[in-house]
Amino acid sequence: xxxxxxxxxxxxxxxxxxxxxxxxxxxxxxxxxxxxxxxxxxxxxxxxxxxxxxxxxxxxxxxxxxxxxxxxxxxxxxxxxxxxxxxxxxxxxxxxxxxxxxxxxxxxxxxxxxxx
Amino acid sequence: xxxxxxxxxxxxxxxxxxxxxxxxxxxxxxxxxxxxxxxxxxxxxxxxxxxxxxxxxxxxxxxxxxxxxxxxxxxxxxxxxxxxxxxxxxxxxxxxxxxxxxxxxxxxxxxxxx
Numbered sequence: 068x069x070x071x072x073x074x075x076x077x078x079x080x081x082x083x084x085x086x087x088x089x090x091x092x093x094x095x096x097x098x099x100x101x102x103x104x105x106x107x108x109x110x111x112x113x114x115x116x117x118x119x120x121x122x123x124x125x126x127x128x129x130x131x132x133x134x135x136x137x138x139x140x141x142x143x144x145x146x147x148x149x150x151x152x153x154x155x156x157x158x159x160x161x162x163x164x165x166x167x168x169x170x171x172x173x174x175x176x177x178x179x180x181x182x183x
Numbered sequence: 184x185x186x187x188x189x190x191x192x193x194x195x196x197x198x199x200x201x202x203x204x205x206x207x208x209x210x211x212x213x214x215x216x217x218x219x220x221x222x223x224x225x226x227x228x229x230x231x232x233x234x235x236x237x238x239x240x241x242x243x244x245x246x247x248x249x250x251x252x253x254x255x256x257x258x259x260x261x262x263x264x265x266x267x268x269x270x271x272x273x274x275x276x277x278x279x280x281x282x283x284x285x286x287x288x289x290x291x292x293x294x295x296x297x
Contacts, residue, residue, distance in 0.1 A: 096290075100284075103289075104285075110271065110291050110293075114287070166239060167239070170239050170279045171286060172228070176225060
């Protein structure tokens, strides 16, 4: 069975600090997909990034960067120079094939609070 | 705006009652997923439909049922409601059942059982 662990329940930082959200996953499948979603106070989950198991290249998008390491089964997310608008709950998710579908399994989420 | 529409946004009801949550997927998406988000359980997968057929089942209680209609909208029926059913219920959609990409989520339906 697959599992996603986000050990950090809540992180509190001051604006302009860098912050890293950890994600550790477990699966026996060799083909899988990893995701990060953001859930702002409004409630809707917003997709941030997708990475497949064959692509360990790290990615940077503006102030956001992701570090995928298969050796440690981790897919960590770093926000550089955090802003108040980054305050949200962030979910890491893992998709593996289960029967006839790919069903995402989500971590419990990390609540990020950015203080001005 | 993800293009996924959920109604109602908020619902307050009493224990023992039955409610129906509705979801309209993005235009062109054939697959619909239902998730329950509660403080103690996180985001739990309930059930998936693809083009009207059930595709995958997660931790869905027997008191809960769902269906997807020919126009692709889906309904989640929750019956004999208990206090513990209070949660945010999300619908998400994707193009296919074997979609390896991201899901598109609605804003959720917040259910409060008193």
